[in-house]
Amino acid sequence: MAFNFGAPSGTSGTAAATAAPTGGFGGFGTSTTAGSAFSFSAPTNTGTTGLFGGTQNKGFGFGTGFGTTGTSTGLGTGLGTGLGFGGFNTQQQQQQQTTLGGLFGQPTQAPAQSNQLINTASALSAPTLLGDERDAILAKWNQLQAFWGTGKGYFNNNIPPVEFTQENPFCRFKAVGYSCMPNNKDEDGLVVLVFNKKETDIRSQQQQLVESLHKVLGGNQTLTVNVEGIKTLPDDQTEVVIYVIERSPNGTSRRVPATTLYTHFEQTNIKTQLQQLGVTLSMTRTELSPAQVKQLLQNPPAGVDPIIWEQAKVDNPDSEKLIPVPMVGFKELLRRLKVQDQMTKQHQTRLDIISEDIGELQKNQTTTMAKIAQYKRKLMDLSHRTLQVLIKQEIQRKSGYAIQADEEQLRVQLDTIQCELNAPTQFKGRLNELMSQIRMQNHFGAVKSEERYYIDADLLREIKQHLKQQQEGLSHLISIIKDDLEDIKLVEHGLNETIHIRGGVFS
Numbered sequence: 001m002a003f004n005f006g007a008p009s010g011t012s013g014t015a016a017a018t019a020a021p022t023g024g025f026g027g028f029g030t031s032t033t034a035g036s037a038f039s040f041s042a043p044t045n046t047g048t049t050g051l052f053g054g055t056q057n058k059g060f061g062f063g064t065g066f067g068t069t070g071t072s073t074g075l076g077t078g079l080g081t082g083l084g085f086g087g088f089n090t091q092q093q094q095q096q097q098t099t100l101g102g103l104f105g106q107p108t109q110a111p112a113q114s115n116q117l118i119n120t121a122s123a124l125s126a127p128t129l130l131g132d133e134r135d136a137i138l139a140k141w142n143q144l145q146a147f148w149g150t151g152k153g154y155f156n157n158n159i160p161p162v163e164f165t166q167e168n169p170f171c172r173f174k175a176v177g178y179s180c181m182p183n184n185k186d187e188d189g190l191v192v193l194v195f196n197k198k199e200t201d202i203r204s205q206q207q208q209l210v211e212s213l214h215k216v217l218g219g220n221q222t223l224t225v226n227v228e229g230i231k232t233l234p235d236d237q238t239e240v241v242i243y244v245i246e247r248s249p250n251g252t253s254r255r256v257p258a259t260t261l262y263t264h265f266e267q268t269n270i271k272t273q274l275q276q277l278g279v280t281l282s283m284t285r286t287e288l289s290p291a292q293v294k295q296l297l298q299n300p301p302a303g304v305d306p307i308i309w310e311q312a313k314v315d316n317p318d319s320e321k322l323i324p325v326p327m328v329g330f331k332e333l334l335r336r337l338k339v340q341d342q343m344t345k346q347h348q349t350r351l352d353i354i355s356e357d358i359g360e361l362q363k364n365q366t367t368t369m370a371k372i373a374q375y376k377r378k379l380m381d382l383s384h385r386t387l388q389v390l391i392k393q394e395i396q397r398k399s400g401y402a403i404q405a406d407e408e409q410l411r412v413q414l415d416t417i418q419c420e421l422n423a424p425t426q427f428k429g430r431l432n433e434l435m436s437q438i439r440m441q442n443h444f445g446a447v448k449s450e451e452r453y454y455i456d457a458d459l460l461r462e463i464k465q466h467l468k469q470q471q472e473g474l475s476h477l478i479s480i481i482k483d484d485l486e487d488i489k490l491v492e493h494g495l496n497e498t499i500h501i502r503g504g505v506f507s
Helices: 015-019 110-125 134-148 199-204 206-216 258-265 268-276 290-298 306-314 329-397 405-422 427-452 457-506
Strands: 174-180 191-195 223-233 237-247 253-255 279-284 322-328
Touching: 110 134, 174 306, 191 258, 199 206, 199 223, 199 237, 206 223, 206 268, 223 329, 237 258, 258 268, 258 279, 268 279, 290 322, 306 322, 322 329, 405 427
Parallel strands: none
Antiparallel strands: 174 322, 191 237, 191 279, 223 237, 237 253
């Protein structure tokens, strides 16, 4: 474990990077150039080469605006477009709030920062708390706390301990991601309100919500609250984008600027009313000016190595639309993962809807094509009927007139075509040949179909013999039954005669 207290801030990871451990807590896939070793030049953003040379400009506010709670002031532009795949989300809520107020504020005092760095260096390398070999163990424990980004580093009995946070330059659980920059203008008047409610509840009570927001604005009849969009956020929260239209007495209307509306919502009494409605966060959705983007990119966030920040700017896949954003700690990583899962589900839902629409369009296309074919046939039939009517009409009109020259030319052309069709080597001959081939194929098909049910002669003979025997057996059985019936009739006749004789004797 190397502690390079004298590495200049301008180095690009040669000596510092070689001293860094390759395993352990290496962050979340970020650049491993210079942020792994204990180079106390990491917090600086100037070109000084002293021990703790240069002041770190914390005016950008990532240490506060993206790591702590609090309401935004000043610009408050939000930097949020819903966080498609990580970034300045409207769901930053209390961690990544839109604290661009103070974002471009005054730099921190250099002496206080230098003292903080000196105390941190003492706690990590040479604590003098116990005055024996136990100080070395304490130094390793302080290093572990600094890596983890939590705890207190004791190093001197007369100086308060150093508080290790995840923003300290030695915390390993850091990475740099990218966020979409908003492209809405202040004149669009878009303001984001994050509600601690489910999307279904918001949509079912959308009209009541609009009326409540209108009351919050003072119930002015010249103002109209409109909902631009509603989107689901993780943890059963919902993002609602609104804008307000102001109508003047002369009939014209305009959107209230986003900054004006946001400033109104940030008033203490108004903010209390919004909290009663379930609003946990409010921010504007406006684009950054080129000066703000330049200021943001020039100053690394608190606790992020300038070399890693520069590498993140170089690796930006789309510098016109994306901007680097630090990810500090597991909570931020989990939040981004939840947002990504949420966006993936929304995209899948949209794909399912598109797939259903495509299926419906395909069905409509099939039905339309069938109707077009039907109408074509009907058009052809009507064309033939119309042609027949025209022929009959023309015959009646020309009745009694001699054949004209153009009609004679047509007759000659038709005779020529008829001769060509009837020629043996022309169309009619080919048609006859095709007809013959079709007949032959039908004949062969009939023969094949007959051969399919052909029975062998020996087998047929055996079947006939068996059927003949069955017929003979049935005939013999019928003759036996007839003989038995005759015998029964004789017995019955004899019994009847015996009864008559006995009746005559007794009489």
